[in-house]
Amino acid sequence: MIEWERYQVDRRYFTATGKHGVIERFPTICPNGHPLGPDTMLVAAHPCLCISHGHRIWRCWTCDAVWTRPPCSRHPEWTPWSG
Numbered sequence: 001m002i003e004w005e006r007y008q009v010d011r012r013y014f015t016a017t018g019k020h021g022v023i024e025r026f027p028t029i030c031p032n033g034h035p036l037g038p039d040t041m042l043v044a045a046h047p048c049l050c051i052s053h054g055h056r057i058w059r060c061w062t063c064d065a066v067w068t069r070p071p072c073s074r075h076p077e078w079t080p081w082s083g
């Protein structure tokens with residue numbers, strides 16, 4: 001079983017797989033209800049002054065709405081994703 005403390009990841013956002021693996025979880029619908037998948041969203045890492053390791057963001061190709069984790073104080077228009 002995964003020793004979560006060693007990975008320094010928030011387990012709300014990751015799923016354990018196999019003996020030592022983790023898979024990053026992601027939202028399946030955008031804040032406006034469009035389905036999200038490999039062909040319908042942009043997944044990006046967003047460096048930011050508000051947090052040392054930056055944000056994960058998911059942008060909907062359909063409407064440009066953005067989920068982010070953790071929440072961003074500089075982009076209040078981005079919807080925080082809580083896993």
Ligand SMILES: [Zn+2]
Pocket residue numbers: 030031032033034060061062063064065
């Ligand atoms: Zn959308």
Ligand SMILES: [Zn+2]
Pocket residue numbers: 048049050051055071072073074075
């Ligand atoms: Zn930020």
